[in-house]
Amino acid sequence: MSLSAEDIERFVQDGYVRVSDAFSQDVAAQCRGIIDEAAGVRWNEPSTWREPVVRLGHFSDPPFLDAANTPILREACTQLVGRDRWAPLSALGTFVLRFPVPGSINDDGWHIDVSFAGPDSVPDDYMTWRANVWSRDRGLLMLFLLTDIEETDGPTRLRVGSHLSMARRLQPAGDAGLSLAQLAEQGFDDTAECLEVLATGKAGTVYLCHPFVVHAAQRNIGKHARYLAQPSLSLRQQLSLHRADGIYTPVERAIRLGLGLR
Numbered sequence: 001m002s003l004s005a006e007d008i009e010r011f012v013q014d015g016y017v018r019v020s021d022a023f024s025q026d027v028a029a030q031c032r033g034i035i036d037e038a039a040g041v042r043w044n045e046p047s048t049w050r051e052p053v054v055r056l057g058h059f060s061d062p063p064f065l066d067a068a069n070t071p072i073l074r075e076a077c078t079q080l081v082g083r084d085r086w087a088p089l090s091a092l093g094t095f096v097l098r099f100p101v102p103g104s105i106n107d108d109g110w111h112i113d114v115s116f117a118g119p120d121s122v123p124d125d126y127m128t129w130r131a132n133v134w135s136r137d138r139g140l141l142m143l144f145l146l147t148d149i150e151e152t153d154g155p156t157r158l159r160v161g162s163h164l165s166m167a168r169r170l171q172p173a174g175d176a177g178l179s180l181a182q183l184a185e186q187g188f189d190d191t192a193e194c195l196e197v198l199a200t201g202k203a204g205t206v207y208l209c210h211p212f213v214v215h216a217a218q219r220n221i222g223k224h225a226r227y228l229a230q231p232s233l234s235l236r237q238q239l240s241l242h243r244a245d246g247i248y249t250p251v252e253r254a255i256r257l258g259l260g261l262r
Helices: 005-014 025-039 062-068 071-081 162-176 180-186 250-259
Strands: 016-019 053-056 095-098 140-145 157-159 196-198 206-209 226-229
Touching: 005 016, 005 071, 005 250, 016 071, 025 053, 025 062, 025 095, 025 226, 071 140, 071 206, 071 250, 162 250
Parallel strands: none
Antiparallel strands: 016 206, 053 095, 095 226, 140 206, 140 226, 157 196
16 A cells, blocks of 8 residues: 555644655756756756746646556555545656755745636636635645755645645635635635644655645755645546545545534
8 A cells, every 4th residue: 555544644633745756856847947948947057047936737748647647556546545536647747946045036935736617716816716625626735846856855744634724714615615816805814823834855756645635835045946836636437525434535534624524
C-alpha cells in the first residue's frame, strides 16, 4: 500500500499527506527541460530569470504523464478518494514557476481552490467559480514538486486542519456553494490559528491535499528556481456524506469530521 493507516488518519485530521519519491528525479528533469523551452528560461541559469512568477498551462508530453501516473500515486489516490471514483490525470498543470528576482507577485493570498462553474461564472475569471461542501468535481488538490524546494524557495503554505473549518463554512450554501470572490470577502481569519506548514521537498515529491485546505503562495527569496504543478484530481463519482453502508473515503470522512457527523 502506498499510504499507511497512520498516513491516512493524518490526512483526515490535517488535510494533506506528503508522498516522497512519488516520481523519479529523471522524469522531473525531463519535465523541467520541456517547461524551460516553453517559458524561455533555464531553471538553473539565473541570467535567464526575468520575472518573479511565470504561469504555464497543462502539458501532456510523456514525462508529465509518467510523473502523474506512477503506481504509488495511483494507489494513494485510490486510498484517499476511492476505487474507480477518480479520473487519472491526462495532463499535468497548471505550472507556477517562481524565481528570486524583483517584481510584484500579487498572488499570495490565502484561499481554497474552487472547482466548478455556477450559472453566473465567467470561464476565465476564477474568482467567479465555486466550491460546495461535496467538493463537486474535485477529489484532491495535488502539488507536484519539479525542483528541489527549500523553505526560502517560495514553497506553498498550508494551514493544517483548515479543511475542517471550510467544510462548516460551505455547508449552509448547499449545492450552489460559494464563489472564490465570496470566500475572499468573508476572509480566512477562522483558520489563522492553524499551524502553517511548507510544501518543501526533493523533486519528485507530491503533496496530496484535501480540496478544502486553505493555502497560499509566497515570494521566492532563495537562490533557486521553484517549479510546481498544481493539478486537480477530477471525480468520476461525486462525494457522498450520507452513505447507506456507512463506509466513507478519507476525503469524505474529513468533511464529515468538520461537520461534526459520526
